[in-house]
Amino acid sequence: MKKQKQLFFYVVLFSWTAIIVVSYLWNINTTKKNTVGLVTTQSAAFFEEIETTRLWNAKHGGVYVKITDKTQPNEYLDVPNRELFIDSLGVALTKVNPAFMTRQIAELAKTNSKIQYHITSLKPIRPANKATEWEAKALGNFKKPTDYTLEFIENDSISVYRYMAPLFVKKGCLKCHEKQGYKEGDIRGGISVTTPAVAFLEAESLQKFNILVFHIISLLVGLVSLILFKNYSQKNYNILTNKNSELEQQKEEINVQAERLLESNTELYEKNEYINFQSEQIKSSIKYAYTIQEAILPSKKIIDRAFENFILFKPKDVVSGDFYWFKQIFNESKEVEANFIAVADCTGHGVSGAFMSMIGTSLLSEIVTERKIYFPSEILSLLDENIRISLKQEEKKGTDGMDVCLCKLEKLEADRTKVTFAGAKRLLIYFDKNKNEIKYIKGDKNSIAGAGLRTKSGKVEFTDNEIILNKGDILYLSSDGFVDQNNSERKKYGMTKFLKLLKNISDKEMSEQNQILETEYKNHKGQEEQRDDIAVIGIRL
Amino acid sequence: MDNLLIKEEENNFFCSPKIDFNAANGECSISGESFIENTVEFYCPVFEWIKNFFSETPDATMKLSLDFSYYNTSSSKALYDLLFLLKKGTENGATVKIIWKIPEDDFEMEDDVIDIISETGLNIDIVY
Numbered sequence: 241m242k243k244q245k246q247l248f249f250y251v252v253l254f255s256w257t258a259i260i261v262v263s264y265l266w267n268i269n270t271t272k273k274n275t276v277g278l279v280t281t282q283s284a285a286f287f288e289e290i291e292t293t294r295l296w297n298a299k300h301g302g303v304y305v306k307i308t309d310k311t312q313p314n315e316y317l318d319v320p321n322r323e324l325f326i327d328s329l330g331v332a333l334t335k336v337n338p339a340f341m342t343r344q345i346a347e348l349a350k351t352n353s354k355i356q357y358h359i360t361s362l363k364p365i366r367p368a369n370k371a372t373e374w375e376a377k378a379l380g381n382f383k384k385p386t387d388y389t390l391e392f393i394e395n396d397s398i399s400v401y402r403y404m405a406p407l408f409v410k411k412g413c414l415k416c417h418e419k420q421g422y423k424e425g426d427i428r429g430g431i432s433v434t435t436p437a438v439a440f441l442e443a444e445s446l447q448k449f450n451i452l453v454f455h456i457i458s459l460l461v462g463l464v465s466l467i468l469f470k471n472y473s474q475k476n477y478n479i480l481t482n483k484n485s486e487l488e489q490q491k492e493e494i495n496v497q498a499e500r501l502l503e504s505n506t507e508l509y510e511k512n513e514y515i516n517f518q519s520e521q522i523k524s525s526i527k528y529a530y531t532i533q534e535a536i537l538p539s540k541k542i543i544d545r546a547f548e549n550f551i552l553f554k555p556k557d558v559v560s561g562d563f564y565w566f567k568q569i570f571n572e573s574k575e576v577e578a579n580f581i582a583v584a585d586c587t588g589h590g591v592s593g594a595f596m597s598m599i600g601t602s603l604l605s606e607i608v609t610e611r612k613i614y615f616p617s618e619i620l621s622l623l624d625e626n627i628r629i630s631l632k633q634e635e636k637k638g639t640d641g642m643d644v645c646l647c648k649l650e651k652l653e654a655d656r657t658k659v660t661f662a663g664a665k666r667l668l669i670y671f672d673k674n675k676n677e678i679k680y681i682k683g684d685k686n687s688i689a690g691a692g693l694r695t696k697s698g699k700v701e702f703t704d705n706e707i708i709l710n711k712g713d714i715l716y717l718s719s720d721g722f723v724d725q726n727n728s729e730r731k732k733y734g735m736t737k738f739l740k741l742l743k744n745i746s747d748k749e750m751s752e753q754n755q756i757l758e759t760e761y762k763n764h765k766g767q768e769e770q771r772d773d774i775a776v777i778g779i780r781l
Numbered sequence: 782m783d784n785l786l787i788k789e790e791e792n793n794f795f796c797s798p799k800i801d802f803n804a805a806n807g808e809c810s811i812s813g814e815s816f817i818e819n820t821v822e823f824y825c826p827v828f829e830w831i832k833n834f835f836s837e838t839p840d841a842t843m844k845l846s847l848d849f850s851y852y853n854t855s856s857s858k859a860l861y862d863l864l865f866l867l868k869k870g871t872e873n874g875a876t877v878k879i880i881w882k883i884p885e886d887d888f889e890m891e892d893d894v895i896d897i898i899s900e901t902g903l904n905i906d907i908v909y
Contacts, residue, residue, distance in 0.1 A: 682892060720889075724851065730796065731850070735886075735887070737886075
């Protein structure tokens with residue numbers, strides 16, 4: 241683009257210069273021609289004047305003039321009465337023919353004017369009129385009356401234009417020249433007119449100078465304009481180029497940004513992928529953790545073998561901070577001596593709750609199976625102590641703990657059952673079939689290893705509560721998950737309503753009770769999120 | 782000393798109660814639902830305020846009104862701490878009057894409050 245523009249500029253520059261040079265040469269040439277034309281016209285005018293004068297002279301057959309010192313009779317004129325003498329006047333006259341007259345005018349012109357004439361002939365009567373070499377050559381070339389020749393002759397001292405035209409034989413000429421054998425119409429000779437060139441050359445060179453100056457100015461003006469135009473357009477071009485390159489740069493920047501965006505998009509996508517991957521891993525890990533939790537939770541089959549029951553177990557997340565625990569102890573004859581059942585609600589839910597539930601389960605089993613502690617109050621005391629030790633709560637000031645509802649069930653005669661209950665911030669609800677009443681026993685106000693626990697001595701005391709139940713009576717062990725569930729108005733289900741519900745369903749099959757509880761829970765919860773883990777266990781004696 | 786005012790907040794799952802503690806007349810109230818995961822973070826400014834209040838005027842009178850629709854287990858731990866601070870204030874010459882409003886038929890909360898009374902030895906009027 242730029243090179244093309246440059247080339248175009250030089251072409252225009254060259255063309256302009258060429259035009260100026262051609263114009264100059266043409267003008268110079270024209271000037272020269274004009275000069276020649278001027279000289280020719282002037283010379284021809286002189287020539288015609290002389291010819292006319294001569295014709296006049298010839299018509300008269302020559303004229304007589306006074307003989308003076310300078311005008312002596314023409315010895316070459318061979319005519320009768322060449323001299324006339326007027327005696328009365330005492331004057332002597334001599335005949336002057338055209339040739340003599342021409343010679344005399346020429347001689348006069350030689351002294352008075354710068355323009356000179358020379359009459360000549362290839363066969364002159366007067367030998368002095370003999371043609372010079374140049375004149376002879378010119379005379380030889382003449383064919384018709386309009387022919388002429390003009391030559392510029394440059395001498396050291398003076399330059400001249402020499403013009404020459406032929407003299408044709410006319411009637412008047414024959415008086416003298418017939419004897420030479422001329423006929424009318426023959427070229428008899430010629431007259432050359434010599435004009436000094438100085439004035440013409442001066443005029444010409446002045447004009448040439450003017451032309452030169454004009455052309456130089458034109459050339460310069462042209463060139464300067466061209467260069468200015470070029471610079472201007474270059475500037476515009478540069479501005480355009482700059483703008484272009486700015487645009488280019490901006491485009492480049494946008495590209496870079498787009499690339500960066502793409503990169504960060506890719507990065508985001510990758511991160512998202514990674515997060516999804518991690519999330520999946522964590523989910524699958526938690527799902528796996530649930531299978532472990534499920535395995536550690538008591539087998540439903542074993543409980544089923546012992547009691548008619550239902551277990552409503554709804555973790556808030558996959559794994560649960562609520563758990564239940566079941567243990568049977570046997571006497572020496574391998575008969576069931578007592579059944580232990582507990583529902584616990586660990587602080588927190590999800591993974592943290594699940595960790596606590598594992599600790600709770602293993603500690604309860606250890607206390608009952610290995611240490612053979614069978615008093616529920618004592619079991620809770622030990623559980624509290626062991627959790628504190630396990631979690632190093634004295635050092636770490638942790639408040640992680642659990643609320644527990646623990647019962648020991650021992651068969652008595654006549655289908656009666658002795659229930660020993662100890663509660664750590666949990667109550668035991670039971671249905672007295674005979675009285676058709678729903679009742680509850682409050683647990684102790686202390687939680688296991690957690691909030692609300694204020695003791696001055698090291699050991700935390702729990703209380704055993706004994707009740708004797710009959711066949712068909714029902715025990716309900718629960719965490720607070722069900723009663724604390726809020727509805728859309730953020731109102732929790734509440735214990736009063738819960739007790740009423742249990743009373744209403746107490747005559748139903750255990751599995752049906754489970755169903756009703758679940759439905760009731762869902763209805764209450766509506767679109768709200770589950771607030772906490774839920775565990776409700778019902779046991780019909 | 783500045784008053785302490787924390788707006789009630791509910792974000793999709795958890796809920797924090799409204800805190801309105803007046804330094805000039807000692808009238809303070811906590812109301813709403815305290816269902817908070819990190820109770821220590823939430824109640825810390827309240828504890829600080831109470832400490833400053835009693836240290837500035839040890840013989841001040843504070844009237845605290847508690848009105849919860851629900852509080853979770855970890856909130857109850859924070860409430861214990863709060864009430865123990867008030868208890869400490871009374872031991873240093875302050876007068877503290879506490880009114881605890883309990884929702885109708887919520888005997889669990891009632892039991893809890895009764896436990897708190899016996900635990901802290903504070904005079905708490907229960908209103909229904």
